[in-house]
Amino acid sequence: MKRRNLILMAMALTGAAALGTTAGAEGVEDWPVVTTAVVPTQPVTDEEMVETALNEYLVSIDAGIQMDIIPIEFGNLSTTMTLMLTSPEDPIDVFSYNFFSKLTSVVANEQVVPLDEFLEEYPDIVDVVGEEYLPLGQINGTQYALPNIGAYGQIFCYALRSDIAEAIGYADKEGQLMTLQEITEMLLKAKEAFPELAFITNEEFGIMNIDRLGDSNCTGVLMNNGIDNTEVVNLYATDTFKEFLDCAVQWKEAGLFLDDPLNQPLDKSYMKTGVSGGSFHNGFSVEDARQGANVYGYDWKIYPITEPVATAQSASGSGYCISSVTRDEEASKKALYLMYTDENVMRFLAQGVEGAHYVVDENGCSWYPEGESMTSLGWGTGAQWYFPNQTLCIPFETDNPHYYEEMLASNDNCQKSKAIGFAFDSEPVYDEYAAVTAVIEEYRDALVFAQVDVDSYLEEFLGELEAAGIDDVIAEKQSQLDAFLAAEE
Amino acid sequence: MTKSEKAKKRLSLKKRLKKYAPLYLLALPSLLYLVVNNYLPMGGLVLAFKKFSFRKGIWESPWNGLKNFTFLFGSKWAKIMFTNTILYNVVFLLLGTVFAITVAILLNEVISKKAQQVYQTIILIPHLMSMVVVGYLVFAFLSGSNGFINKSILEPLGFEGVSWYTEAGYWPVILTIVHLWKSFGFQSIVYFATIVGFDRAYYEAAAVDGASTWQQIRKITLPMLRPTVIILLVMSLGRMFASDFGLFYQVPQDSGMLYRTTTTIDTFVYRALMQDNDVGRSLAAGFLQSVLGFAVVMITNLIVRKTDPDSALF
Numbered sequence: 060m061k062r063r064n065l066i067l068m069a070m071a072l073t074g075a076a077a078l079g080t081t082a083g084a085e086g087v088e089d090w091p092v093v094t095t096a097v098v099p100t101q102p103v104t105d106e107e108m109v110e111t112a113l114n115e116y117l118v119s120i121d122a123g124i125q126m127d128i129i130p131i132e133f134g135n136l137s138t139t140m141t142l143m144l145t146s147p148e149d150p151i152d153v154f155s156y157n158f159f160s161k162l163t164s165v166v167a168n169e170q171v172v173p174l175d176e177f178l179e180e181y182p183d184i185v186d187v188v189g190e191e192y193l194p195l196g197q198i199n200g201t202q203y204a205l206p207n208i209g210a211y212g213q214i215f216c217y218a219l220r221s222d223i224a225e226a227i228g229y230a231d232k233e234g235q236l237m238t239l240q241e242i243t244e245m246l247l248k249a250k251e252a253f254p255e256l257a258f259i260t261n262e263e264f265g266i267m268n269i270d271r272l273g274d275s276n277c278t279g280v281l282m283n284n285g286i287d288n289t290e291v292v293n294l295y296a297t298d299t300f301k302e303f304l305d306c307a308v309q310w311k312e313a314g315l316f317l318d319d320p321l322n323q324p325l326d327k328s329y330m331k332t333g334v335s336g337g338s339f340h341n342g343f344s345v346e347d348a349r350q351g352a353n354v355y356g357y358d359w360k361i362y363p364i365t366e367p368v369a370t371a372q373s374a375s376g377s378g379y380c381i382s383s384v385t386r387d388e389e390a391s392k393k394a395l396y397l398m399y400t401d402e403n404v405m406r407f408l409a410q411g412v413e414g415a416h417y418v419v420d421e422n423g424c425s426w427y428p429e430g431e432s433m434t435s436l437g438w439g440t441g442a443q444w445y446f447p448n449q450t451l452c453i454p455f456e457t458d459n460p461h462y463y464e465e466m467l468a469s470n471d472n473c474q475k476s477k478a479i480g481f482a483f484d485s486e487p488v489y490d491e492y493a494a495v496t497a498v499i500e501e502y503r504d505a506l507v508f509a510q511v512d513v514d515s516y517l518e519e520f521l522g523e524l525e526a527a528g529i530d531d532v533i534a535e536k537q538s539q540l541d542a543f544l545a546a547e548e
Numbered sequence: 549m550t551k552s553e554k555a556k557k558r559l560s561l562k563k564r565l566k567k568y569a570p571l572y573l574l575a576l577p578s579l580l581y582l583v584v585n586n587y588l589p590m591g592g593l594v595l596a597f598k599k600f601s602f603r604k605g606i607w608e609s610p611w612n613g614l615k616n617f618t619f620l621f622g623s624k625w626a627k628i629m630f631t632n633t634i635l636y637n638v639v640f641l642l643l644g645t646v647f648a649i650t651v652a653i654l655l656n657e658v659i660s661k662k663a664q665q666v667y668q669t670i671i672l673i674p675h676l677m678s679m680v681v682v683g684y685l686v687f688a689f690l691s692g693s694n695g696f697i698n699k700s701i702l703e704p705l706g707f708e709g710v711s712w713y714t715e716a717g718y719w720p721v722i723l724t725i726v727h728l729w730k731s732f733g734f735q736s737i738v739y740f741a742t743i744v745g746f747d748r749a750y751y752e753a754a755a756v757d758g759a760s761t762w763q764q765i766r767k768i769t770l771p772m773l774r775p776t777v778i779i780l781l782v783m784s785l786g787r788m789f790a791s792d793f794g795l796f797y798q799v800p801q802d803s804g805m806l807y808r809t810t811t812t813i814d815t816f817v818y819r820a821l822m823q824d825n826d827v828g829r830s831l832a833a834g835f836l837q838s839v840l841g842f843a844v845v846m847i848t849n850l851i852v853r854k855t856d857p858d859s860a861l862f
Contacts, residue, residue, distance in 0.1 A: 145602050164826075169601035318693040321713050322801050383603035493820040494623030497811075500819060501804040510714050511805065527623050 087118055087125070091390035094127045095153040095398070096140070097408060097439060103130045105437030108415065113407040122397065124390045128408065130439075133158075144170045147384040152391040153398065155207070157377035157445065161273075163484050166198045171380035172388060174202040181396045187448065188399070189470065194480025196378045200546050204378030205399060208448045210343030210466045211374035212473030215265040215365045217242050218330070218348065219249065219337040221358040226252050233360040234345045239266060242364060243306050247313050249336055256336035258315040260329040262507055263339035267299050270370035270476045272536065274483055276499050278492065279533040284368040285476030289544060291537040293529055295503075296521055304506060304513050311509035320508040330355040343367065343469040350457060367473040371481045379447050395447070402451035409446040410453065411438035417453070423460040425453040481543045488535045491528030498523045596831040616832035625816055630789075633812040636720070636796075637788050640727050645777065647728055648735035653765055655736065656743045668740070671733035679794025686726060686799050714805040723810070726799055727792070742776045743769060778852055778859040786845040789813060789837040813837060 097103070106128060114125050129151060131139045137159040143151040156165050165171050174196070178185060184205070185193065192211055196204035217237075224230045227248040237245070246258045264277060270285035271277050279291040282299065294300050310316060317323055317334070329335035330352065337359075342348030345361045352359035379398070381391045397404045410417050410425065416438045417425045427433070433441055441456065443449040454462035485492040502520040505511045565572070592606065599612040620626060651671065658664045674682075689696045690712040698709035712718060750768050759767070791812035800810045817833040845861075853860035 145605075168827075169603040319687075319691050319713070321803050321805075322687055322691065490619045490622030493619045494625060497623070497625055497807070497816070497819065501807045503804065505714055505805045510711065 090123055090125050091387040092125045092127050093152045093387070093390050093394035094129055094150065095394065095408070096129050096131050096151055096155075098133050098136055098158070098442075098445065099130050099439035100133050101434050101436070101439065103438050105411065105415065106130060109407055109411055109438055112412050113404065116403050116407065117397075120401075122393065124393050126394060144382055144384065147386070150382050150384045150386060152382055152385040152387075153379060153394050154382060155377055155379050155445065155447075156204070157207070161482075162196065162204055162375070162378060163198065163482050165380060166203050167484070167486060170383055171203050172383050172385070174205065174381065177381075177392045177395070178202060180392065184396060184399055191475075192374065192470070192479070194547070195374055197480060198482060198484070204380045205395065205447065206374070207377040207379065207444065207446070208399070208450055209444055210347070211470050211479070212343055212367045212369035212475075213265065213341050213365075213373040214344065214348065214363045214367045215263060215339065215341050216345070216348050216361050216363040217245075217337060218340040218352040218359045218361055219245070220330075221360050223249050223253055223256075223336045224360040229362075230360060233362065235362065236366065237362050237364060239303065239306050239364065242362060243309055245362070246310070246315055246337070250313055250315055253336055254314075257317045257329065257334055258337050259310055259339070260317045260320075260323075260335045261325050261327055261339055262504070263341070264294075265341060265372070266339060266364045267294070267303055268365050269294060269299070270478055271372040272478055272481060272483055272540070273371050273375045276496050278495050278499070278529060279483075279536040281370075281476065281478060284365070284370050284474070285478045286368065286474050289477050289540060291533050291540060293521075293524070293533060295517075295524060301517070304509070304517065307507055307509045308513055316508055321504055321510055325504075327355065330357070330359075343466055343473075346459075347462075347466070347469075350459075350462075367469060368476065369470070369473050369479055370476040371478040374479050375482065377445075398447040400448070400451075405446060405448055405451040406453070409440075409443045409449065410455070411436070411440050416440045417455065419453055422458065423453065424457055425455045427456070477544065478540060480547075481540055483536050483539060485532075488528070488532050491531045494527035495524060495529045495532055498527045593831060593835055595828055596835040598828055600827040612828060616828040617836065619820060619829060620813075620817075620833060620836065625811060628808060629811045629813050629816045632809065633789055633791050633814075636723065636727075636791065636812065639720075639724055640731075641781065641784055643724065643728060644731060644735060645781065647732050649739050649770075649773065649777070651732060651736035652739035652743055653769060655740050656769070657761065668733075668737060672737065673733070674730045675734040677730070679792070679798045682726065682730060682794075683798035683801060686722070687801065690722075713801065713803040716806045716809040719800060719806050719809040723795060723799065727795055730795075738780070739773065739776065742773060746772055774856075775859045778856070779861060782845060782848050782852060782861050785848050786841045788844045789840040791815075793818065 110126070110128050113128070117125060129143075140151065140154065140159050143149060144154070156162060160170075188205055188208060192206055193202065195206035195211075196202055219229070221230065224233070227245070229245055229248075250256070250258060264271065268282070268284050269277070270281040272280060272285075272291070274280075277294045280294045281288060281290070282292060282297065317325075317329065327338045327340065330338050338352075340348055340352055340361070342351050342361075344367065345363060348361045348363075349359055352361070379395060381388065381395060385391045398408065406413075413419065414428070416428070416436055417440055418428050419425050427436070427440070433439075443452045443455060446452075450463040450467055452463070454460055459465070498520070502516060502523070506513060506516055506520060595606060595609070596616055597611060597613065598606075598609040599615075600606075601609045604610075655664060655667060658667065687695070690698075692698060692709065692711050692713065695709075695712070697712075702709055710718070712722075746769070750772075751764055754764050754768060791814050793814045796810050796812045796815050797818065800806045802815075803810075813833065817830065821830050821833075849861050
């Protein structure tokens with residue numbers, strides 16, 4: 060509160076009059092304050108600077124609200140969020156469930172308010188999000204969240220270090236669609252040329268062309284990305300999975316895996332440390348995937364395995380909601396609206412203050428200020444995708460000023476799963492689901508990294524899944540999906 | 549104590565309060581802490597029987613009967629996790645106590661004070677280590693491709709390396725060794741502190757009568773240790789249905805193929821509920837563990853009171 064008074068005083072003395080908004084600024088101290096979170100991975104020392112700038116801007120547009128930005132350390136996200144969502148005295152009004160929960164959970168826990176009225180009050184938000192993607196924030200036909208705007212479609216690919224690709228003569232094949240078997244052949248050659256490197260360090264089930272329906276355990280998926288069918292099947296009993304395991308056996312025998320894969324974190328970080336020469340990867344286009352890979356240092360060539368498809372899996376993941384304990388729902392709605400539509404509000408949140416936290420070049424791309432890096436800045440500036448509408452930001456650390464236009468175009472152009480917006484609610488089969496998940500955790504990694512005899516263990520795995528009740532889970536998922544599709548029509 | 553004596557005591561309660569007022573005052577902060585920290589939160593246990601809604605809060609959330617408990621019993625894991633939890637606890641309790649007492653007695657027989665202090669410190673070090681670190685120490689031994697046991701012992705001797713992290717069968721032994729290694733230092737110091745407090749006159753008298761060291765241990769130390777052993781045993785029985793999460797989660801590195809022998813109630817609950825923020829079900833699991841633990845303590849104490857009233861907790 061003290062800080063806000065200070066801000067107001069400062070504005071009263073200097074800013075507001077100069078901005079020529081004296082009329083709008085009247086009664087600013089009575090404007091409701093809406094809280095929202097940023098989740099930095101470094102200490103944010105410039106909170107006050109950004110907040111002041113943001114609030115001055117809100118006064119200048121006569122927004123009728125003020126905002127309080129609350130930095131929550133990434134490691135404490137789950138605890139802090141859960142506490143703030145229970146606390147009517149100290150609420151977090153507008154928040155994203157990304158990284159600590161999921162839409163079905165926040166709705167089941169009644170942590171969020173329905174947004175149907177919000178859509179009526181601010182109808183232009185529908186176009187901003189895109190009508191076909193609104194269901195991403197719906198449960199049983201009620202809008203509870205607005206999806207983060209971003210690339211809903213994805214390709215899954217293999218990213219191979221450029222020098223390796225050149226050494227084995229694959230450099231000019233970049234961008235060509237390859238089967239898993241062709242990827243395997245390429246990796247075998249790469250391993251021969253660079254025996255000290257690992258080539259498979261992460262699990263990426265997307266390469267099997269499935270729609271996981273927002274369930275990373277794959278307890279029931281749509282084959283062929285759900286483009287042409289809506290039959291929920293047990294992935295682990297399909298031929299596709301068996302073929303994948305056959306590849307895994309080859310990978311294991313050729314030594315493509317990381318040492319002790321079951322004991323290491325399985326991610327792409329090894330691309331950066333030089334332990335691996337490549338990794339399964341994704342992006343909304345080949346170029347985007349390459350750009351994403353370049354973050355890890357080195358130069359990369361991208362070999363797509365799937366075509367761009369938006370699935371229930373790739374499109375879901377993150378969205379913004381209004382807390383059910385918010386002090387002022389109307390003010391929160393306004394804040395949510397501004398975060399999706401006002402580029403200045405978005406940029407203050409996601410990028411900070413121009414000059415201090417980022418600079419813009421003549422191309423219209425933004426960069427770290429001279430001599431600064433992520434860790435030295437007082438504001439988290441590189442995670443635009445965390446925020447409601449990254450496409451309002453200035454493309455960051457890239458030479459491509461059209462990055463976000465291309466992203467939006469990819470959403471219109473990619474193929475789409477029939478199940479987009481479907482989210483499985485495991486509650487009706489909770490006990491079976493918990494049991495099935497336990498079985499999957501028991502066997503899956505060992506199979507996928509061929510650490511055990513694949514044939515005999517796959518059979519055992521399928522038997523255990525059945526005993527744990529996977530058929531009930533799939534039947535429930537199918538009936539929920541059917542109901543969802545019926546409601547869509 | 550006869551009835552009249554009891555009556556007298558009750559009558560003098562007021563006097564006692566007056567007499568000991570400063571002491572009660574001294575205890576007040578701790579009592580307050582106990583109430584605030586340990587008793588007030590128990591009200592939240594009601595959530596184990598509710599379907600918690602963040603909007604409605606604790607008291608308004610609807611009742612849910614016993615539905616929060618069913619996920620614990622729905623599958624083959626119920627049997628696995630209950631037997632694992634209990635069997636590990638029994639083994640840890642028995643071996644741990646025997647081991648700790650042995651070390652305590654040995655420590656007591658060390659004559660040089662300096663050496664005693666050095667040994668005490670050394671055996672305490674594992675106790676101070678985080679389980680995450682211990683997990684990696686174990687991994688340094690057991691890693692399939694670079695581990696000490698495979699690379700420096702088994703393979704030079706001409707045996708084939710063992711894939712430790714996919715073979716569930718080895719882990720009851722591994723976990724027991726790790727647990728004992730980590731906990732014996734602290735436990736034996738507790739026993740050692742008790743032994744040091746014994747009246748030396750007994751030992752001197754025994755020595756004068758020609759008792760050997762072994763006889764002294766058997767006839768003096770062990771019988772005198774009995775009440776301490778029983779109290780510590782009864783108290784740890786209360787944790788019979790709980791387990792050291794770090795030991796069972798970090799040390800096997802959450803390796804799926806080991807679940808059969810490493811899943812305890814805690815790790816199962818953690819894995820099942822990690823993604824859901826499900827307050828009701830987590831509380832249900834914790835509640836069940838506490839109630840079962842409480843029951844075990846009460847029953848054991850009852851037995852102890854029947855057989856050896858002096859050693860009973862209450």
